[in-house]
Amino acid sequence: MGKGFQEEHSQLACTTCGRAYGVLYGKLSGRSSIAEAVIHLTAKLPTLYKRHYELRITTPARSLKVLKFSVAGKADEIPVRHGDLVSVLYSSRGYVLEKLVGITNHTTGRSYAPPYPIPSYSRALVTRGTILGLAFLSLMALQVNPLLITGFLLAIGFVWMKVADAVRITSPPLRPQVQEEARLMFDQELLTQQVKIERRVEELRHEYYTNNSVIGQLEKLQQKMATFSESLYQARISRINRAIEVLKQQSGSAQRLIAEYRQMLEMIEIEVEASRITEQLPDAEDFARAILIRIEEINETEAQNQNLRFQVEANEEVRNLQQS
Secondary structure, three states: OOOOOOOOEEEOOOOOOOEEEEEEEEEEEEEEEEEEEEOOOOOOHHHHEEEEEEEEOOOEEEEEEEEEEEEHHHHOOOOOOOOOOEEEEEEEEEEEEEEEEEEEEEEOOEEEOOOOEEEEEHHHHHHHHHHHHHHHHHHOOOOOOOHHHHHHHHHHHHHHHOOEEEEEEEEEOOOOOOOOHHHHHHHHHEEEEEEEEHHHHHHHHHHHHHHHHHHHHHHHHHHHHHHHOOOOHHHHHHHHHHHHHHHHHHHHHHHHHHHHHHHHHHHHHHHHHHHHHOOOOOOOOHHHHHHHHHHHHHHHHHHHHHHHHHHHHHOHHHHHHHHH
């Protein structure tokens, strides 16, 4: 599991029980593990420890996800290190995390499964609040002093929240002063441009084939006019000639733009793939900036192409042909 994941989150369904699961996959870019003594009464009694984990995962989509969870115990049992490819399996409701099921290290083949699924913070809060509420009502039914009940349940709730486990996945804002996160910001901009360019290439391809079709129709119409009476249709034949010339210029411009955009797409793919492999390549940010600058230059060519489109739309013969 994990080698085929291309999105940052994948949704799975168990064919046996029908439960929904989510998978977060990516490269571990940061890790912290801190042990906390949550209950320490005396030196003769055992201390109750809780370990807090934070895993920062860079997804294939070049976004940063932070997995935070805590488990009872003092030992560090999560077998992952910086640079490892990892996946996080969790039960879900839609796209919302419910419980952490396990963590797999695809670099080493090791995995970690908690003794029991760790609930999300929101789920844990609702569950524990419900249980404490029911306990309060039960004790009230037994006519126990309300102040005593409240103090007792608050103490139990505090200890429970300190000791019990919980998990959350967040998308923190990227920090430009951190090298790896600054690189992610560049990659995200490149991926945004990639989507825009792919959409624009499809538009230009449609424009190219449409123009060629209109040129063919105009040439046939022009031939009919010339055959019937060139002198009678001289003005319209002249307008058609101008329209065909502009359409051919526009088609040529579209072809050049498509070729340049395809080069940009290849460069973006190379840069993003290089970032996925290693964040330490020299001059990576310079290449990313150069790509963005080149895209701006191509946008100037787009403006010229737009002027040609306006000329075509202003031609009466083309308008009549399009309306028919």
